[in-house]
Amino acid sequence: SQQGEEDPQALSIQEGENATMNCSYKTSINNLQWYRQNSGRGLVHLILIRSNEREKHSGRLRVTLDTSKKSSSLLITASRAADTASYFCATDASPEGAQKLVFGQGTRLTINP
Amino acid sequence: GAVVSQHPSRVICKSGTSVKIECRSLDFQATTMFWYRQFPKKSLMLMATSNEGSKATYEQGVEKDKFLINHASLTLSTLTVTSAHPEDSSFYICSANRGFDTDTQYFGPGTRLTVL
Numbered sequence: 331s332q333q334g335e336e337d338p339q340a341l342s343i344q345e346g347e348n349a350t351m352n353c354s355y356k357t358s359i360n361n362l363q364w365y366r367q368n369s370g371r372g373l374v375h376l377i378l379i380r381s382n383e384r385e386k387h388s389g390r391l392r393v394t395l396d397t398s399k400k401s402s403s404l405l406i407t408a409s410r411a412a413d414t415a416s417y418f419c420a421t422d423a424s425p426e427g428a429q430k431l432v433f434g435q436g437t438r439l440t441i442n443p
Numbered sequence: 444g445a446v447v448s449q450h451p452s453r454v455i456c457k458s459g460t461s462v463k464i465e466c467r468s469l470d471f472q473a474t475t476m477f478w479y480r481q482f483p484k485k486s487l488m489l490m491a492t493s494n495e496g497s498k499a500t501y502e503q504g505v506e507k508d509k510f511l512i513n514h515a516s517l518t519l520s521t522l523t524v525t526s527a528h529p530e531d532s533s534f535y536i537c538s539a540n541r542g543f544d545t546d547t548q549y550f551g552p553g554t555r556l557t558v559l
Contacts, residue, residue: 360546363548365550370534372552373538375547375549375550378547380546420487429477429492431489431548432489
């Protein structure tokens with residue numbers, strides 16, 4: 331069954347505002363990763379957070395992980411039109427070395443200029 | 444670094460033909476490559492894990508005789524969709540890891556397959 335569920339499915343905000351996307355999962359994980367996908371393109375790795383970490387930052391991105399609630403959030407601050415894309419969380423719950431990623435359904439983010 | 448390419452980027456074929464998709468790691472050796480399938484506006488679903496020099500490991504429900512995977516070298520894995528049918532039309536994406544950086548997968552740009 332699908333590991334990750336994302337919320338919201340679609341989000342439309344004005345440029346400059348912050349965008350928050352959430353991801354929930356069902357089982358214990360090794361790490362959780364966030365990816366961005368522009369329409370019809372491949373995935374770009376944004377950030378990885380391990381199960382023993384609670385928060386990570388990368389530029390305008392902030393990711394949190396709450397293993398007790400089995401949830402993660404991705405915050406994009408000061409959004410730009412170029413941030414328009416689909417964002418996926420992916421969990422790695424596989425035995426060490428297997429690295430099987432299970433993707434959530436994704437959030438389609440639209441940044442309006 | 445860590446660039447993964449796919450070829451072709453899009454292919455249109457007739458029903459019943461076979462299509463080969465290549466996935467290459469351009470600037471690193473990939474001990475493991477993964478093949479995913481994505482339907483329009485949907486998530487990615489892992490099809491199989493490909494290890495260099497050994498047979499691929501397929502996910503439940505994926506027909507290994509339908510989707511042939513070969514990982515002949517540390518920089519190349521191929522996915523062949525045999526006797527393609529319209530329901531095989533999809534976006535196929537590969538990814539690779541470098542081995543020492545085992546937590547991160549680097550994704551190719553994807554291949555759009557349309558079977559008429």
